[in-house]
Amino acid sequence: MQAKVQWVGEEMFMGTSESGHSILMDANGGNNAVSPLENVLLSLGCCSSVDVVSILEKARQDIRGCVVEIDGTRVETVPKLFSDIHLHFVITGTGVSEKHVARAVSLSADKYCSVALMLNASVNITHDFEIVEA
Numbered sequence: 001m002q003a004k005v006q007w008v009g010e011e012m013f014m015g016t017s018e019s020g021h022s023i024l025m026d027a028n029g030g031n032n033a034v035s036p037l038e039n040v041l042l043s044l045g046c047c048s049s050v051d052v053v054s055i056l057e058k059a060r061q062d063i064r065g066c067v068v069e070i071d072g073t074r075v076e077t078v079p080k081l082f083s084d085i086h087l088h089f090v091i092t093g094t095g096v097s098e099k100h101v102a103r104a105v106s107l108s109a110d111k112y113c114s115v116a117l118m119l120n121a122s123v124n125i126t127h128d129f130e131i132v133e134a
Contacts, residue, residue: 001018002018003015003016003017003018004016005025010028011026011027011028012024012025012026012032013025013026013027023039025039037072037080037082040072040082040115040119041070041072041085042070043115044085044087044113044115044116044119044125045068045070045087047108047113047114047115048068048087048089048105048108048109048113048115048116049066049068051104051108051112051113052066052089052091052101052104052105052108053066055100055103055104055107055108056091056096056100056101056104059097059100059103059104061093061095061096061097061100061101062093062094062095062096063091063092063093063096064092064093064094065090065091065092065093065132065134066089066090066091066092067089067090067092068087068088068089068090069087069088070085070086070087070088071085071088072084072085072086081122081123082119082122082123083123083124084123084124084125084126085119085123085124085125085126086125086126086127086128087105087125087126087127087128088127088128088130089101089105089128089129089130090129090130090132091129091130091131091132092131092132092133092134093132093133093134094133094134095133096131098131101129101131105127105128105129109125
């Protein structure tokens, strides 16, 4: 897998993936676009959500929505790395089993989410969930 990041002016950078998709990033605290560390949170949330949705669909759960709210805490000293990240999954559906959601979230965190597994060495990642009947 390859990617390219190009400086486009001031503190703005354009990232282009091997598949040709681009994302604008702002190294100035995210004033004009997603910051690099915000992008890490978004990548973690997306990667985890893909797993959770896939696992729940394979378990034949009637899900209509999946939202993950992500809260990242950074250390005070430079470099301001993440110390803790919490993912709160909100699963919407009809008759969705708590047991299946717990399993899906756990499998994503512990086995399938590549982003979470890479971050686990240095970041305390926690998760919980709620089910909303639709």
